[in-house]
Structures are given as C-alpha cells and as structure tokens.
Amino acid sequence: MKRHSSLSHAGVVSLVGAGPGDPDLLTVRALRALQAADCVVYDRLVSSDILALIRAGAYREYAGKGVGRPSAVQQSINARLFALAGQYRRVVRLKGGDPFIFGRGGEEALALEAAGIAWEIIPGITAATGCGAYAGIPLTHRGLAQQVTFVTAHRASAEGGVDWASLARAGCTVVFYMGVSEIPTIEAQLQLHGRSASTPVALVENGCTPQQRVFCDTLEGLASLARQVALQAPALVIVGEVAGLGLRPLSALIPGVAVAA
Template sequence: MDVLPAFWRLSGRTVLLIGAGEAAARKLRFLQRAGAGVRLFPMGETPHPDVAAALAAGAADGTVRRCDRPVCAADARDAALAIVAVEDEIDARAAVAVLRAARTPVNAVDRPQLCDFLFPAIVDRSPIVIGISSGGAAPVLARRVRAQIESLLPAGLGRLAAFADRFREAVKAMVPTGSGRKRFWEDFFDGAAAAAVLNGDEARGREATLKLLNARAAAAPPTGRVFLVGAGPGDPDLLTLKALQAMQRADVVLYDALIGPQILDYVRRDAERVPVGKRKGAHSLGQEAINALIVAHARAGRTVVRLKGGDPFLFGRGGEEQEACRAAGLDVEVVPGVTAALGAGAAFGLPLTHRDDAQTLSIVTGAAQGGAPALDWPALARPGQTVVVYMGVGAAERIAEALIAHGAPTDRPAAVIENATLPTQRVLTGALADLGRLVEEAQVSGPALLVIGEVVRRADPAALTQRAAAAPAPAAARAMAG
C-alpha cells in the first residue's frame, strides 16, 4: 500500500485554495460539499465561472474569501490543509514550499511528486463515501474503477446508512453484547428491512427492523457461526462472491499455510487471523486441535471463517470440521471454492475431460506413508480417462511405477503443474515413465498437481511456450502439444 486512505473532517474548518481556474473550480465544489471554509488565492488567474459564482455567494457569509496576493506562512496557521491548483509551474512550486515550511498538508493538482496527500476518485452515497486512488499513477484508471463501483451500488445506499444510524442507540440498549449487535446488523442488512429501505419504503423498513430487534432482544445470547470457505487455487480473482462476503463478516479467520497474502488482503481488516495450516513435515496444528479451535471461537459468539485452499470438501478435511461443528451444535455453512484441478486446467488450457480422449475424471490423493498410496491402480491405469493426483509430488515416481505395473503405457502423457493460477505457475510435461525425473530435475517445491492422460497433449501450446521462456524446463521435460 503506497498511500494510507483517510477521510478529513472539514466542516467549519479553513482550507487554502491556491488558483482560480478549472482545476480549482473542481476542488472548490468538493470543499464546499464537505462544509469547509475556503480562503482563495487566485494568483493572477482569471476566475473560472464556478469560482466567480462561489466567491459572490460566499462573500456574505464568509464561506469563500478572496485574497489577491501570494499565500504566506501566516495564512497556514489556522488551515486544516491546502490545495495548489495553478497552471504555472514556478507559482505552484513556490506555494508548495511556503505551505510545507508552515507544516500544512498540501495537495498539488496534477503534480503527485509535490503532494502530501492525494484526492481519490469519489463515490458519494453520503454518509457512505468511497475513495479510489491510484497513488497518482493513473487518475483516469481510478475514475474508471469509480464508474464500475457506481454501477454496482444502489442509489439508496446513503439513505439506508442514515436509517440504520437512527436505530444504533436502540440496538445498543436492547442487545447488550458486541457479538450480538454484530449479528443483528448482519441480519438487518441481509434481510427484508434493508431491502424495504433501499426500495424507498421506510415505513415498512421500520416495521421489519423493530420486529427483528424485538426478536433478538428476547432471544438467548447467540452463539457464533462457522463458514468453511474454499479460497480457490491461489489467484484472488478466482474467489467466489460468497467467499468474499464470508471473509468480510469474519471475526476470526483460521487459514491454511497455502493461503497467500493476496487472498488474506480480502479479509475484514479488524478480523483476528490465525495460521493453522499444515505443510509436509511441518504441521503447525493437528486436525483435532483445529476442530477444537473452530468450536471454541464460535462458542464465544464469534463468526469464524475456516479458510482453505481449493475447495473444503476436496481433500480439504472440511467434512471433519463440519462434523465437529455439528456435534457442538453450531451453525456451519460450506462455501465451495474453485478446486486446484480446475484452476490448473484453466491456467494452461488443459481440458480435464474431452470427447475424444477422456470420458472419465479421477481425482485422487497421492499422500501415503512410504511407497505408493493405496489406490485402485488397475482402474486408474485404464485408457480414456484423466487422473489428477493431489499431494503426489513426493510420490511421483512410485505413482508412475504403480500405474505402469497395472497396464498404463510408459509413454502416456503426464504433467506436473506447480503454483497453478499464480504468477509463479509453471507446467512440466513428459511421458509417464519420466514423471519422477520431471519432479526431481525441476526441483518442484510449490503446491503441485500431477495430471496423467491424453488430455495433457491438448494443453495450450502458447501457454507452455510462455512458461518455458519464463522458467526453462529441464532437459527431460518437453511440451506435448500434439
């Protein structure tokens, strides 16, 4: 994060505005909407019509005052901040120097290198205000992002926030615990009361709010709730909308070792984050301890997100965690995620099924205590299918030997896909007999899948070529594009 987002309270405070042209007019509009008193220094510029109108209207009450001289240190003594919006470079730098010497925060329009703070592109649904900043690098892009957000947010969002504010004291009085109030507001914003207010029917919204509040006040203190959330294969863009919603509601997040910081950035800022992940040879917590931790946090009235790579119910032990929550009488919801096999296939244009090559998809685990895992090898060795092996890198050679021993041809196409969907992703392709050597020579260390079957030949040749250029494959590895 290059800049710290913040919102200034300017009502009744003085802001210095240096300049009187079009750029100054734009800033003046925002300052007036924020309730600031503006001291304007035209610096010889002809006032923009909007600036002239504001000067005329503000002359009577002093909300906008004109000073026909250069800004000086004395002007900054009572100023909350200053904006330099003049065209002339020398005048701009001189004004910034004066203001910085007086320790007044300054923004210089279109001169990010001279700015102490930056103006974001603003989505205004007051009292809900959203600021989008590019750190001065791409203001037009920030405005395009603003337009996209504008299209997503209902026009009545500010009305809903103001409505909720009128009930804050009543909720605080009738729902004594912080966790209970949080649950109330979650139910309020998810339910019929908020929908009615957004639709302009505040009378119906008030009725629904009172009904919800009375029911919550009469109920026993609520226990927490648990979300078992699949975070997908690693690319934050593959998070589901429901996963994002759960992550934003969390009081505590228990996350796997494979959950990267880019994913955790989407968690609610004030949520407690607890790493509970397990890596090969370095388990931080056993599964029973993780189950107990989930239950303990939920029983304390907290909303718990158990954040897992891929999908919770595909080699994620989500079933065990669900059973522990149910046994404890807790409300538990499973939020599915894009599993690694699907993410890996999409990343390299590798179809896991194909009418000509694979009518069956088998997803198995390669985890085993020495030797090859105990799988139905004769079935997995048959033609016309794709076999995807999770957690199989350490046993790659033994897996290949077992398949070949049960009838799979030595030249059946195979791939090792590492860090799928991440910037460091790569794919190594070769024959089944070479699978162990591919892993060893490439020194595969990140999370990886083994994909075995004729579909490997259908991987996107361009993707293979691009990855080969970025991270050269070993001599034994070769693209099998057909």
C-alpha cells in the same frame, strides 16, 4: 457421533474455499464472507493476496498443518473453532481450494455439528480444475477422456493405498494431489497396471499464482522430469491424453508464469 439437540454457541462457522491461489478465482460468496468476517482461521495454502481481502479489523489466526500427528493437529483446530465460535459471531474457516476436496472440511463439519455449532460451506475451485484451466489442460475432452479421477497420493506407496488398476485405463484423466514425493511410485505403478509409457503427463507447481510452472512429458519420463525441474509442493500430477493437447491459454503466458513443453 453424539449430536447436541440445541445450538449452544452464538457464532456461525463458514467453511470457505479460497480456490487454488489467484484471488480472482474466489467466488462472490466467499469474498462476501471474508468481508463480513469477525474472525478468520486460515490454512497454509491460502495466498497473501487472498488474506489481504479479509475485512480490516477481523481477528486472524493461522491454523496450517505443521509438525505433529495430523489427527492431533486436527483435534486442536476443532477445539479452536469451538472456542472462537463462542467469542465471535461470524467465524470463517478459510481453506485452499475446496474444503470438501482433500481439505478435511467434512471432518470439521462433523465436529462442529456434534458440538452444536451452526456451520455452512462455501465451495471453492479445487486445485485440479483451477490448475488444469490455467495450464490449458481440459480434464475431460470428447474422444480423449470420458472420466476424471482426483486421487490423494499421500499413501500411494502403502499397500492398498491406491487402486492402480482403475487409474491405469486409457481414457481416464488422473489428477494426483499431494504427490510430489510419490512421483516414482505413480510412474511405476501406472505402467505396471497397463497404462502406456507414452501417456502424456503434466506437472503443475504453484498453479494459478504468478509462480506457476507447468512441465509436460510422457509417463515413462515423469520421475526424471520432476527431478530435473526440482519440483516443489504444492504441485499436481496430471496423467492422461488431455495433458498432450498443448493448449496455451493467456493465463499461461502472463509474466512470471512459465510453461515448458
């Protein structure tokens, strides 16, 4: 990719992770960036409680992925970031979770760099670690899980979309992002590749928000559980022995946060 030798825009773009929902999970640095921003471009999964922390008077623009081809939508977001960096000194690109975990942060950083625009990254708590914590599921645990893998289930049904054999090993926690519509495939493929039908699983919907719902079962019952509770995005599917520990942190007991075994 061609890179410009000198920076031609005055503005700096900060790619900021908003975490999984609870504003208390923002980093101090992310909060400072929101309070110093001249302009904030935010995604669909950023909660209204977090948007409320943006400096009064800052220009705000919604850039959630809606209809249209994802690549075309991404190009138009990049173009908006270029334009806004020409207009404002401190532009915050605010994304759910961590910008570099299934957040297209890398693509935006490459585009900004190629356009000669100064940028920085402020990491956030990704959904897997935030939802695991609030649901009482340690993603690694001595004797149960020596390994954790974050997987996008976006193309799980496609040929070669997911390396099922590597995820089917016992002792590996697997966290599927964007997996709600692929739950029957996850259940079938993991068992087909040797993961035990009795492996504990958890579904975490709207994790780290007052609407959080957590449901636990075993791998063979995953799809019927999701149907029964009418699981909605955003949700994570956590597969692994750690999902059976049955821990109940206070975060799972606050009013409005349901935990069902």
